[in-house]
Amino acid sequence: MTQRKGDRAPSGEEVSRLRDEVARAREEIASLREEATRAKQAAVDANAEPALRMALLREANEKLVLATFRAQTATEEAENASRQKEQFLAMLAHELRNPLAPIVNALAIMRRGTSANPTLTWVHDIIKRQVDHLTRLLNELLEASRLTTGKVMLKKQPTDISETMRFAIEASQPLIRGRGQHLSVTYPPQRLVVDGDPTRLTQIFSNLLHNAAKYTPKGGSIHFSAGQQADAVVVLVSDNGCGIAAEVLPHIFDLFAQEGRSLDHAQGGLGIGLTIVRSLVELHAGTVEAASRGLDQGSDFSVAIPLMQNPPLEIAANSAAKLEAPGISLRIALIDDNVDANESLGAVLKVMGHEVSSAFDGNAGFELIRDTHPQLVVCDIGLPGMDGYQVITRLRETVKGPMPFMIALTGYGQPEDRARGLASGFDHHLTKPVDVEELLRLIAAQGERLGTSPTPPRALQ
Secondary structure, three states, X not given: OOOOOOOOOOOHHHHHHHHHHHHHHHHHHHHHHHXXXXXXXXXXXXXXXXHHHHHHHHHHHHHHHXXXXXXXXXXXXXXXXXXXXXXXXXXXXXHHHHHXXXXXXXXXXXXXXXXXXXXXXXXXXXXXXXXXXXXXXXXXXXXXXXXXXXXXXXXXXXXXXXXXXXXXXXXXXXXXXXXXXXXXXXOOOOOOEEEEOHHHHHHXXXXXXXXXXXXXXXXXXXXXXXXXXXXXXXXXEEEOOOOOOOOOHHHOOOOOOOOOOOOOOOOOOOOOHHHHHHHHXXXXXXXXXXXXXXXXXXXXXXXEEEOOOOOOOOOOOOOOXXXXXXXXXXXXXXXXOOHHHHHHHHHHHHHOOOEEEEEOOHHHHHHHHHHHOOOEEEEEOOOOOOOHHHHHHHHHHHOOXXXXXXXXXXXXXXXXXXXXXXXXXXXXXXXXXXXXXXHHHHHHHHHHHHOOOEOOOOOOO
């Protein structure tokens, strides 16, 4: 995922132009194939001169070869440009996630000391909302790249629509509440189950709620409902916001399309959220539609997904549910060359009652693990001296006895990055900025496996 100095990511216009060239070249090949067929038919015509027959065949074959070569060249250029763009986006997300990591860690510490100080609570909430927004933009950027290259795979299971609605509301409430908007919800009167990926379905609905909040003025109203129509569940998100102009409506789901409905955008955006919605809905064999009576007339987004035939009576709980991590005392080693990220995450874990030691490069990290025998390790991948993959490889070659629970921590969050981390020997893969609650859940689970007793979190000094 490295890029040479001076390289740049191709623009969206360049990628689109190359794709158009590929399409034109392919059309030309089809036309020339028809011409070659006609030439061959003319060549076998008994009334045609032998020289004319040969000339027609030669000309048709030459054009066919040239067009095929041109199409192959254009295809390779388009694929290379798309690959460069994807690599650039991954690198950009990695670089932007690094400074976000210590901010998230510092917020986790601040949260424990804000209860007695209303001003600190207010400051904490502002920073938390903006960090969440930045993280969301980064995730959307990479999500759009994965969707357009067909790299998103669903983890389908019987899923209750009402449950995913509740998770979507939980994810969207900070923005809606911050704008003083009123959200009304109508759950379906009966259980509606689809064969879907609960995380992705929650993402679809939360994206639509975020979109409604962005384009609805402060104090406005949003309605979120679901019901059954024929053999499908239909989920509707309606608002009384600025609406959508008729000329914009056909392009509302296009990648990087900015509606331009109002200068007063609540959170801004990249024009990616609705594209992600459409792609994820289509992966669920569903459809999504947008409607509006015009500017200042509000908008309606409806998602239809086929209902599951004969769903099971019992449905496994959605893993997206939040869990409170009990205080478990473990010996933890942190290896990260970003000093602020390392020290701030260490402070969070110490507050939670853990014994924490740190290293700031790969070689020091290897020695720290070898000498102190921690029970759990959080290791960055992009380390100086020895990267995270080399650290774990060397550990598995040299450490005798049980290995610590190894968590890879990196700014690269593509599926292939996770796969590489797990294949190299890591037990889990986390993407920066780390979700502290998720990390605490992993630590608690490891503590339970080791039989470690709970330890009360320490008070802030």
